[in-house]
Amino acid sequence: xxxxxxxxxxxxxxxxxxxxxxxxxxxxxxxxxxxxxxxxxxxxxxxxxxxxxxxxxxxxxxxxxxxxxxxxxxxxxxxxxxxxxxxxxxxxxxxxxxxxxxxxxxxxxxxxxxxxxxx
Numbered sequence: 001x002x003x004x005x006x007x008x009x010x011x012x013x014x015x016x017x018x019x020x021x022x023x024x025x026x027x028x029x030x031x032x033x034x035x036x037x038x039x040x041x042x043x044x045x046x047x048x049x050x051x052x053x054x055x056x057x058x059x060x061x062x063x064x065x066x067x068x069x070x071x072x073x074x075x076x077x078x079x080x081x082x083x084x085x086x087x088x089x090x091x092x093x094x095x096x097x098x099x100x101x102x103x104x105x106x107x108x109x110x111x112x113x114x115x116x117x118x119x
Contacts, residue, residue, distance in 0.1 A: 032058055047113075055080070057078065069085075071083055073088075094109055095114060
C-alpha cells in the first residue's frame with residue numbers, strides 16, 4: 001500500500017511538472033511571436049514607438065514579410081535595411097540607430113529621439 005502511495009505521488013508530481021513547463025513554454029513563445037501586436041495595443045507614452053522596438057528586438061521570432069526593397073538582417077545585429085533608399089534601422093548597445101546618407105539618428109531604448117550625428 002505504501003509503495004502505491006509513493007508511486008501515485010511521484011506520477012502526480014511528474015504530470016504537474018510537465019504541465020507547468022508546458023504552460024511556461026507556451027506563454028514564452030506566444031509573447032515572442034506576438035510581441036509587435038502586443039506593443040501596438042498596450043498604452044504607452046506620447047512620442048514612444050514600442051512596436052518598432054519589439055520588431056527589432058524579436059526579429060528572429062516574428063513573421064517578417066517579403067516586401068520589395070526591404071531586407072531583414074537577423075544574423076546578430078537585427079537590422080531592417082531599405083535597399084531602395086539605402087537606409088537601415090538597427091540596435092546598438094541598448095539604443096537604436098537609423099542611418100541614411102551619412103546622417104545617423106539615435107533613439108533610446110523606448111524609441112524616443114536621442115541625438116543626430118553627421119559623418
